Amino acid sequence: MPKNCNFIEKLREVGLRPTKQRLKMCEVLYNREKTFHFTINDLVKLLSEKMNQKISLATVYNTVHAFEKKGYLKEISIDSHKSYFDTNTSAHHHFFDEDTHELIDCDESDIDKINIRKNIAGKKINSVEVLVRVASDNQTQK
Amino acid sequence: MPKNCNFIEKLREVGLRPTKQRLKMCEVLYNREKTFHFTINDLVKLLSEKMNQKISLATVYNTVHAFEKKGYLKEISIDSHKSYFDTNTSAHHHFFDEDTHELIDCDESDIDKINIRKNIAGKKINSVEVLVRVASDNQTQK
DNA sequence: ATCTACATTATAATAATTCTAAACTATTGA
């Protein structure tokens, strides 16, 4: 992910106005080497602490969902109590560390292609996602 | 799942007192041919409509979580907005119908065994779950 | 510069879940 991407263009392409708030959010989310996972709270913290940018919570929610709808973000369901988002929008699987509550991307090579032998009448497959829950070895789990 | 299971025994075995409320919930959840998936709301409806049993919401939550902790129920995360529970506590995969918001169990034979090639240092794998999201063929999806 | 549709914001509302503390009950063992 190169520095100084043209976020204005990127937003215009999908019909979102490049407002100050959206551009700041783009910077925080996409102006970095690697993709990452975050909760709304993480993002608000990043914006206020690292970017010194106060954006109202409603706007953060609105913008995250706008980005999701436009395919800039993917929502990941791991924990029914919290929403995780992913700046990696390609199809991929995850490890979830139950100790730290951290999501870790799987590479292509980490898990063999999943073969679905059944299909539901009149339905098409939208996605196939694997979640591998891991936790510390020396600990009572579950 | 045979009729007239001894739920009193079952509860005592794991150190839960067999109260009227817990026994009613056992009946609704386990006194049936097939396992099934439900939300807390589904369960409250089942209890009040089919069983004519008014159990306070706090008790339903408490009891569901008590059952979960004892391994009588499994929580499934599909939708960050709602908790699903499963009376099938064995390791298995799911289809999720995005039109109806219904969960469908996969059989062993529906998905080949998942092979995880990577391991996270100091962590053991607790579970490997596949979620296949499906939706109507003739519809704008995602 | 003006207009208009879209965005942002503070705040209120909603929904799911958990907490609290008082009343209740299953179990124990005198």
Place this chain on the structure above:
DNA sequence: TCAATAGTTTAGAATTATTATAATGTAGAT
């Protein structure tokens, strides 16, 4: 048999995440 006790249920309040509202602000078009 029957209190004592620890665990359970309950109504209602509190908390948390998220969404709605409606007033104000701003980007893009003319």
